[in-house]
Amino acid sequence: MPHTFIIFGASGDLTQRKLIPSLYQLFRKKRLPKETRIVGFSRTEFTHDAWRAELATSTAKHLGKDFDAGVWDSFSQNIYYHPGDIGHADDFSKLARLLKDIEKSDKSTRVYYLATAPRFYEAVVQHLGCSGLADETHGPRRVIIEKPFGTDLASSLHLNNAVRAVFSERQVYRIDHYLGKETVQNLLVLRFANTIFEPIWNRNYIDHVQITVAEEVDVGRRGGYYDTAGVVRDIIQNHMLQLVTITAMEAPVRYEADAVRGEKVKVLQAIRPLTSQSVCTDTLRGQYDGYLKTEGVAPDSKTATFAAVKLWIDNWRWQGVPFYLRSGKAMxxxxxQIVVQFREPPHMLFPDGPKSAAESNRLVIQVQPAEGIQLHFETKVPDAGMKLRQTDLDFRYQREFRATMPEAYERLLLDALEGDASLFARADEVEAAWAICDPILDEWARSDKPPLLTYEPACWGPPESTEWMNAQGRQWFDICPVLH
Ligand SMILES: NC(=O)c1ccc[n+]([C@@H]2O[C@H](COP(=O)([O-])OP(=O)(O)OC[C@H]3O[C@@H](n4cnc5c(N)ncnc54)[C@H](OP(=O)(O)O)[C@@H]3O)[C@@H](O)[C@H]2O)c1
Structure with missing residues (x-):
């Protein structure tokens, strides 16, 4: 069956930087389903040819040596553009006519991609419903919705209800590009395609888990957006909680969308709800020095650009094992990276051996960059008595496979075209993630506890974050990946 991929927000940054380059790469690798057409929709007045020319330039810029003008020519023959305004119902009827003209055969799979500002999601979905574009008589109809999916639990419930009024859950693909990353999928493989990790992947052997998403860049030109979002909405609610679920979930009965997502939801439901008291003791927030001078940021903004959060998962596997989440800009x-810190040996024979969990075995999963996995363990230094030193088994994708890592969107767009929702978030998953973050956001907005700390750019966040961890007898794994 032919496929049509319709992008709302066609003239925007996401379309140029990620969507079209990923679709082009899929075409170049001969993975895009045969007869896949792409249709763009936004207000800018392009002709089909003008949009193709614009995309040729942007795609060549983003892909560099992977761009081949000959391949682009064949690919771009199936690109179309329809100028339209999301506020005008009539423009959706016109779009419906264009789609009918393009799809010569009776049946076609359609995937609608909402690459617009989130305030338009509800309107697009409603118009798709009213203009018959969600109707499945002539083939499957799917909708991909970009993050952020709501700004808190109430707004995500509202949006889910609005989407549900038009599409059934199996038609909805909520995208979190972290799930399209090879390293994140490989975590499932590491855990569930090997026998040696699973028996020790629990409270009996693991002291704690720490997950860091550090960005070296500051807010840059995204001040206007960032100041309303902050680190919890931007990173923790989506990307980081996804990493927690994949690290902590039980083995699904099958590698299939609902089985995988069902296990992930159970992890989120088992996370102990934070209270006013625990937000004060188990979270830290910070803002890098200089943030207030950023264009678009309120001069007295209290938005956190750094957060550290300790979560507890109340189930048999993880009882008593803290999960530390830390994310920041200007780090x-x-x-x-995901660091699984194992416990210290129960009885140490060697005076020079690990004296705390921080010196014990550690599994480091480098999600990006320098994608790989390292297992740290003690060894005897040769010819030095019983002197011990930590060393590691080091797996690196680049060295092992000599292939460049594909863009996460490639995998996700292909999955959506093929109807596989395993790597997309389900409604209950998004809602459960907001239910974890809401108490933090509420408490931070309501009180000055914990205080908003300041940190110097190019550090690992506020120094208090290190002290907080050390006071719990633990250490952040503050090592930058080696990029070669
Ligand atoms: N950029 C990224 O890397 C990135 C990453 C992750 C998630 N996202 C999410 O993806 C979404 C899009 O982000 P973006 O950075 O691409 O935004 P953007 O560059 O501002 O693009 C917004 C798009 O919406 C269109 N638009 C605005 N008003 C419209 C209207 N009334 N009717 C029809 N089209 C309208 C704009 O085109 P016209 O002005 O021509 O109408 C433009 O194509 C956001 O939800 C963002 O959070 C983006």
């Missing part, structure tokens, strides 16, 4: 380096 020492760009790194996303």
């Amino acid at each position: 020492s380096c760009r790194t996303t």
Whole structure:
């Protein structure tokens, strides 16, 4: 069956930087389903040819040597554009006519991609419903919705209800591009395609888990957006809680959308709700020095650009094992990593051996960059008595597979075209994630506890974050990935 991929927000940044380059790459690798057409919708007045030319330039810029003008020519023959305004119902009727003209055959799978500002999501979905574009008589109809999906639990419930009024849950693909990353999917493989990790992946052997999403860049030109969002909405509610679920979930009975998502939701439901008291003791917030001078940021803004959060998962596997989440802008380096810190040996024979969990075995999953996995363990230094030193088994994707990592969107767009929702968030998953974050956001807005700390750019956040961790007998794994 032919496929049509319709992008709302066609003239925007996401379309140029991610969507079209990913669709082009899928075409170049001969993975895009045969007869896949792309239709753009936004207000800017392009002709089909003008939009193709614009995309040729932006795609060449973003893909560099992967761009081939000959391949682009064949790919771009199936690109169309329809100028339209999301506020005008009539423009959706016109779009429906264009789609009918393009899809010569009777049946076609359609995927609608909402690459617009979130305030338009509800309107687009309503118009798709009213103009018959969600009707499945002539083939499957799916909708991909970008993050952020709501700004708190109430707004995500509202949006889910609005979407549900038009599409059934199986038609809805809520995208979190972290799930399209090879390293994140490989975490499932590491855990569930090997026998040696699963028996020790629990409270009996693991002291704690720490997940860091650090960005070296500051807010830059995104001040207007960022100041209303902050680090919890921007990173923790979506990307970081997704990483928590994949690290902590039970093995699903099958590798299939609902089985995988069902297990992820159970993890979110088992996370102990934060109270006013625990927000005060188990979260830290910070703002980098200089943030207030950013264009679009209120001069007295209290928005956090850094957060550290301790979560407890109340189930048999994880009881008593804290999960530390830390994210910030203007940090020492760009790194996303999951560190599984194992307990210290029950009885240490060697005086020079690990004296705390921080010196014990550690599994480091480098999600990006320098994608890889390292297992840290003690070894005897040769010819030095019983002197011990920590070393590691080091797996790196680049060295092992000699292939560049594909863009996460490639995998996700292909999955959506093929109807596989395993790597997309379900309604209850998004709502459960907001239910975890709401108490933090509420308490931070309501009181000055914990205080908003200041930190110097190019550090690992406020120094208090290090002290907070050390006071719990633990250490952040503050190592930047080695990029070669
Ligand atoms: N950019 C990224 O890397 C990125 C990453 C993750 C998530 N996202 C999410 O993706 C979404 C899009 O982000 P973006 O950065 O691409 O935004 P953007 O560059 O501001 O693009 C917004 C798009 O919406 C269109 N638009 C605005 N008003 C419209 C209207 N009334 N009718 C029809 N089209 C309208 C604009 O085109 P016209 O002005 O021509 O109408 C433009 O194509 C956001 O929800 C964002 O949070 C973006």
